[in-house]
Amino acid sequence: MPLPEGLQLRAADAADLPRIAELRQKVGWSVHEWALRAVLRPPHARCVVAVDGSDRVVAIGSGISYGRLGIVGNMIVEAVHRRRGIGAAILGGVMEFLEGRGSTRMELHATSDGRPLYAEHGFEPTGASAMVRVPRALRRPGERLELAEAGPDTGFELAAYDAPRFGGDRRMLLRDALDDPDRPLIAARRGGEMVGYGWIRPDGERIGPLVADTPEIAAAIIGEAFGRMPQARELTLNVPSENGMGAERLVELGAEREVWDGRMARGPDVPRRGDTIYGNVVGALG
Numbered sequence: 592m593p594l595p596e597g598l599q600l601r602a603a604d605a606a607d608l609p610r611i612a613e614l615r616q617k618v619g620w621s622v623h624e625w626a627l628r629a630v631l632r633p634p635h636a637r638c639v640v641a642v643d644g645s646d647r648v649v650a651i652g653s654g655i656s657y658g659r660l661g662i663v664g665n666m667i668v669e670a671v672h673r674r675r676g677i678g679a680a681i682l683g684g685v686m687e688f689l690e691g692r693g694s695t696r697m698e699l700h701a702t703s704d705g706r707p708l709y710a711e712h713g714f715e716p717t718g719a720s721a722m723v724r725v726p727r728a729l730r731r732p733g734e735r736l737e738l739a740e741a742g743p744d745t746g747f748e749l750a751a752y753d754a755p756r757f758g759g760d761r762r763m764l765l766r767d768a769l770d771d772p773d774r775p776l777i778a779a780r781r782g783g784e785m786v787g788y789g790w791i792r793p794d795g796e797r798i799g800p801l802v803a804d805t806p807e808i809a810a811a812i813i814g815e816a817f818g819r820m821p822q823a824r825e826l827t828l829n830v831p832s833e834n835g836m837g838a839e840r841l842v843e844l845g846a847e848r849e850v851w852d853g854r855m856a857r858g859p860d861v862p863r864r865g866d867t868i869y870g871n872v873v874g875a876l877g
Contacts (some may be wrong), residue, residue, distance in 0.1 A: 740775045801869040
């Protein structure tokens with residue numbers, strides 16, 4: 592579908608970040624500049640924007656490729672420009688980019704307004720996620736674990752642990768996490784072997800990604816996060832439907848769960864261990 596007269600698509604750059612942040616705020620979404628910068632970084636990611644004659648951004652969408660798995664996010668069209676085919680044009684551009692990077696599976700978190708558009712492009716519901724709210728008083732089963740902040744030298748180990756569980760290559764994202772002094776990444780080991788990790792994000796009182804081989808390991812990492820965020824009364828996790836048993840176990844330990852059914856995907860699934868995923872990064876990054 593062609594764009595309305597006076598609008599055109601282009602790739603976003605760092606100069607567009609303030610406007611992209613503004614559009615996210617207008618629809619009630621959080622703004623994390625580090626996450627927005629991640630979807631501007633070639634060759635693994637691209638943010639597509641629609642601009643008017645004065646080069647003002649009126650709509651956005653992003654794609655980030657982790658190999659066969661690609662994530663679509665940041666899909667926003669300014670209110671006065673909706674129902675004009677702009678969202679479809681941007682989604683088409685994002686999908687073309689991901690396909691060019693070899694991503695045969697595309698996933699996203701859809702709003703109720705966005706679901707018809709995604710369905711028209713072959714996306715189907717994949718099951719409910721659970722927003723899990725973890726209180727500081729979460730019970731933590733005894734686990735003989737070594738919990739320590741990961742250093743830059745653990746990047747290869749983290750990537751080797753993460754890839755078969757997440758289903759894609761997140762080395763770029765993990766390098767960002769390891770290089771971020773304000774958001775520590777905690778690795779859990781048992782007998783020297785990695786059994787989980789979590790990226791602690793005080794800016795949003797979240798942990799994500801959070802990957803662990805058992806709910807008890809996840810609970811131990813969450814406890815470590817609370818120890819590093821004394822002001823936090825609760826932390827939030829987005830647990831995928833594939834890890835329903837893990838979410839149930841966290842509820843048994845004192846967490847609260849709210850089911851949400853906005854996950855959609857297109858293309859054949861990738862090999863992964865969804866039962867080890869306890870928290871994503873943000874919707875646009877998976």
